[in-house]
Amino acid sequence: MLSTKMIIVIFVAFKNDIAFDIYFISQGSVKVSMVDTQNQAYPNLRTLQTGDHFGEISMIYGCPRTATVTCNDYCTFAVLL
Numbered sequence: 001m002l003s004t005k006m007i008i009v010i011f012v013a014f015k016n017d018i019a020f021d022i023y024f025i026s027q028g029s030v031k032v033s034m035v036d037t038q039n040q041a042y043p044n045l046r047t048l049q050t051g052d053h054f055g056e057i058s059m060i061y062g063c064p065r066t067a068t069v070t071c072n073d074y075c076t077f078a079v080l081l
Helices: 056-060
Strands: 011-013 023-028 029-035 039-047 069-070 076-081
Touching: none
Parallel strands: none
Antiparallel strands: 011 069, 023 076, 029 039, 029 069
């Protein structure tokens, strides 16, 4: 019997996207990454887990997303639009 592993990468939010919603993590964890204005990369800026939220900067200020958020594992979210 053959065994294979699949890795599915799901991006929740991309830096510079225009959006007006905030995400609350109901289950799972996500990785926050970004590249600053001087092209310094921060590939593992922070890990957010169940109970954390992201997207508030875009929602409050109406600006593009400031970071990229990627699921580390299976996640569910509550979204405030």
